Amino acid sequence: MTSEVVEKTQAHPDGHVRDAGQVAVDMAGAGKELGLPTSTIRNHAYVIRGMGYVPESRLSTGLFGRMFRRLDAYIPDEARIEAVAGLMSEPSGAALDGKIPAGYTYLGQFIDHDITFDPASSLQRQNDPDALTNFRTPRFDLDSVYGRGPADQPYLYRKPTSEAPPHFDIGRVTGSDDEMDLPRARGIALIGDPRNDENVIISQLQLTFMLFHNKVCDWLTENGGQNYLRHRRGNEEVFDCAQRLVRWHYQWIVIHDFLRQIVDPDTYEDVLYREPLTRGGDAVERVRLRFFSWDGQIFMPIEFAVAAYRFGHSLVRGRYRLNENVAKPIFTQESVIGPGDEEKHLGGFRPLPRGWQIEWGRFFNLNGPEHLQLVRRIDRFLATPLLCLPPELAGGVRVNLAQRNLARGARLGLPAGQEVALAMGIEPLGDAELDLPGNGPSPLWYYVLREAELRNGGLTLGPVGSRIVAEVFCGMLLADPSSYLSNAPGWRPVLPGDNWGDFTMAHLITFTGFGLRAS
Numbered sequence: 001m002t003s004e005v006v007e008k009t010q011a012h013p014d015g016h017v018r019d020a021g022q023v024a025v026d027m028a029g030a031g032k033e034l035g036l037p038t039s040t041i042r043n044h045a046y047v048i049r050g051m052g053y054v055p056e057s058r059l060s061t062g063l064f065g066r067m068f069r070r071l072d073a074y075i076p077d078e079a080r081i082e083a084v085a086g087l088m089s090e091p092s093g094a095a096l097d098g099k100i101p102a103g104y105t106y107l108g109q110f111i112d113h114d115i116t117f118d119p120a121s122s123l124q125r126q127n128d129p130d131a132l133t134n135f136r137t138p139r140f141d142l143d144s145v146y147g148r149g150p151a152d153q154p155y156l157y158r159k160p161t162s163e164a165p166p167h168f169d170i171g172r173v174t175g176s177d178d179e180m181d182l183p184r185a186r187g188i189a190l191i192g193d194p195r196n197d198e199n200v201i202i203s204q205l206q207l208t209f210m211l212f213h214n215k216v217c218d219w220l221t222e223n224g225g226q227n228y229l230r231h232r233r234g235n236e237e238v239f240d241c242a243q244r245l246v247r248w249h250y251q252w253i254v255i256h257d258f259l260r261q262i263v264d265p266d267t268y269e270d271v272l273y274r275e276p277l278t279r280g281g282d283a284v285e286r287v288r289l290r291f292f293s294w295d296g297q298i299f300m301p302i303e304f305a306v307a308a309y310r311f312g313h314s315l316v317r318g319r320y321r322l323n324e325n326v327a328k329p330i331f332t333q334e335s336v337i338g339p340g341d342e343e344k345h346l347g348g349f350r351p352l353p354r355g356w357q358i359e360w361g362r363f364f365n366l367n368g369p370e371h372l373q374l375v376r377r378i379d380r381f382l383a384t385p386l387l388c389l390p391p392e393l394a395g396g397v398r399v400n401l402a403q404r405n406l407a408r409g410a411r412l413g414l415p416a417g418q419e420v421a422l423a424m425g426i427e428p429l430g431d432a433e434l435d436l437p438g439n440g441p442s443p444l445w446y447y448v449l450r451e452a453e454l455r456n457g458g459l460t461l462g463p464v465g466s467r468i469v470a471e472v473f474c475g476m477l478l479a480d481p482s483s484y485l486s487n488a489p490g491w492r493p494v495l496p497g498d499n500w501g502d503f504t505m506a507h508l509i510t511f512t513g514f515g516l517r518a519s
Contacts, residue, residue, distance in 0.1 A: 064300050064302050065300070066301060067301035067468065068415055068423050073415060074444075075413060081407055083436075084402075084437075087380060087437075087446075090384055097374045097376065098376060098458055100375045101364050101372055101373070101374060102320065102363050102372075103201075103505065104258060104261055104375060105316055106201045107205065107253075108262075110144070110196065110202055111254060113195045113196055114142060114143065114144045115138040115300070116138070116305075140247070140254050140480065140483065142247055144191075144193035144196060145209050145210060147191075150239070155169075156168060156169065165239035166217075167213070167214040170183060170210065176354050179357045180357070181207070182207055182352075187349075189349075197348045198347075198349065199346050199347055200346040200348055200356060201358065201363070203348050204515065209250070211513075212512050216246050217238065220245075231494060245494070245495070247482075247483075248483075248491065248493075251477060251485075252503050253504060255272065255474065257504040259272075262460055264456055264463065267463060267466035267467050267470050271288055271467075271471055272470070272474055273285070273288065277490075284490040285489045287474040287478045289471050289475055290467075291467065292468075294475075303420065304469065306412055306414060306445070307409055307414055307443075307444035308444070308468035308469050309472075310445055311448055311465060314379055314380070314382060314449055316376065316382070316385075317330070317375070317383060318330060320346060323358065323362070324359075329344075329346070330383075330385055331347055331390055332390065357515070359371075360509045360514075364505050364506050365506055366506050366516070377457070378452035378456075378458045378461060379453035380449045380453060387400050389401055409444060416444065416447070417443065417444045417451070417464065418447070420444060420447070420468075429451060434447070448465035449465075451465060496511060
């Protein structure tokens with residue numbers, strides 16, 4: 001796929017359009033020199049289909065759009081990109097641990113795959129590989145788990161009976177009686193989104209959500225279906241009721257657990273707040289958006305997708321301990337799927353090796369801090385494995401992920417970080433704080449990471465990053481007509497937790513009973 005030259009225009013309040021120059025835009029969102037993806041599997045290094053066609057005007061149209069449509073693009077050249085990327089190598093011997101349990105890195109990746117799910121059929125993709133018409137509105141609806149449902153993708157589910165609604169089929173680890181894996185055919189995972197088999201940690205997270213659905217189905221039908229009768233809405237069948245409860249509890253985790261962990265408290269409480277009802281009763285949740293707006297259909301802001309939400313790359317540790325006996329690097333420079341490499345790394349797209357069942361207490365706060373691994377701090381540094389991605393994850397070539405992220409931001413015309421801060425009414429970081437060669441504008445992704453590092457000690461995102469992520473997350477929930485926020489803003493989780501109405505990833509894992517082996 002080659003780059004095209006498109007005319008970039010911006011509309012002024014007076015209605016006139018000014019020429020902002022000719023900008024080379026790679027329709028894949030990654031430069032030719034970075035290598036084009038050759039695998040049909042969409043992974044975290046693969047460009048989201050259609051991102052090359054971002055509206056250049058102030059109109060909020062299309063799948064992707066701009067949150068700050070009045071700001072000029074900042075387009076660093078390749079030398080500048082290389083120089084900035086050179087500042088992002090993890091220093092040796094530095095104390096880089098943050099405060100967030102390491103599992104939230106991969107929960108964030110799981111969420112990203114959910115809101116960028118592409119349900120177009122393989123035939124449609126072959127006929128129109130770059131079209132936007134078949135994308136759905138971004139929603140927290142677990143399509144990456146449910147796929148197109150049991151009627152359209154029955155191979156994802158066990159055959160239902162009169163007593164049991166459709167449950168997900170669950171695989172077994174070869175040679176083990178008690179270890180579970182994703183269901184597979186010739187080693188390929190049979191799941192709603194193949195990206196969720198990209199590494200061992202996210203594949204076990206995908207499995208956990210499948211088991212969560214199965215457990216909710218069982219919970220609804222136990223004791224003569226009393227829970228089903230209590231919690232169904234309208235004419236919901238058991239499967240539909242289970243799916244809604246799974247989605248709503250997941251949405252609660254996204255907003256009240258994950259988002260609360262990663263953004264600064266002041267921004268969180270400004271964007272999501274509770275409002276008492278005028279006639280008494282429980283308070284309802286409300287969303288306050290200052291910068292994210294849309295007309296008609298919501299879109300995915302590129303300031304979020306290409307910059308702010310890519311803070312997750314900074315969280316990745318170079319190495320993880322799955323259980324008492326298995327500790328491996330997340331990637332190696334060798335092939336992640338080559339023969340004989342199965343025991344060297346946590347790369348995916350393969351059956352889970354025997355003895356590699358995850359212990360979630362090492363990734364989420366289930367058993368206290370003794371064995372808990374933490375994320376890396378949110379800062380400008382990336383773990384070494386991300387600076388040389390294996391070919392299967394980077395389009396057949398070895399790629400520095402820092403350079404790829406910066407190049408995408410340039411090709412999509414993101415504004416500079418300082419300009420976004422000023423547009424928000426926030427004092428921007430100074431040249432000395434940004435520590436860029438030659439000073440000048442900062443790529444937005446780099447700015448978000450550096451801001452978190454300096455303003456909040458790398459423990460949460462800073463004010464600019466927090467505002468973008470919080471508004472997009474809460475905006476997507478607000479715009480979704482099937483979400484709990486749209487249907488029942490006073491709703492609270494109904495599944496067991498430490499306190500009624502509270503539900504976190506630790507509660508979800510405990511409810512499934514999966515991955516609770518003693519650490």
